[in-house]
Amino acid sequence: MKKKWTGALNLCNDELLNDLIKPLKTEKNISHILKYQVKFYFVIGKYEQALKELTKLLDYDPNNAFALKYQGETYFMMKKYEESSASLSKINSSNKWVIKALDEIARK
Numbered sequence: 001m002k003k004k005w006t007g008a009l010n011l012c013n014d015e016l017l018n019d020l021i022k023p024l025k026t027e028k029n030i031s032h033i034l035k036y037q038v039k040f041y042f043v044i045g046k047y048e049q050a051l052k053e054l055t056k057l058l059d060y061d062p063n064n065a066f067a068l069k070y071q072g073e074t075y076f077m078m079k080k081y082e083e084s085s086a087s088l089s090k091i092n093s094s095n096k097w098v099i100k101a102l103d104e105i106a107r108k
């Protein structure tokens with residue numbers, strides 16, 4: 001099932017995605033739109049593009065836990081463990097998922 005979804009999503013190019021969300025881009029919606037773009041690019045394995053959207057989201061909201069988590073995960077998938085650790089370390093240190101992820105990174 002995942003292969004089918006990934007294949008279908010890969011048929012969408014950046015231009016199509018931008019055309020779909022352009023009418024929604026308002027100051028009020030920008031954070032939500034960027035989150036969906038990040039998820040889209042992350043799921044289909046376009047990690048560089050996901051990082052670009054995460055940078056925009058973090059410029060808009062520097063302490064956004066969603067953005068920091070996905071940034072850490074994206075760097076991890078790219079085997080950039082130091083960057084992954086730096087992003088995840090900015091999230092509340094009592095977060096169980098963050099603790100587990102940082103332990104995993106320390107083993108790499």
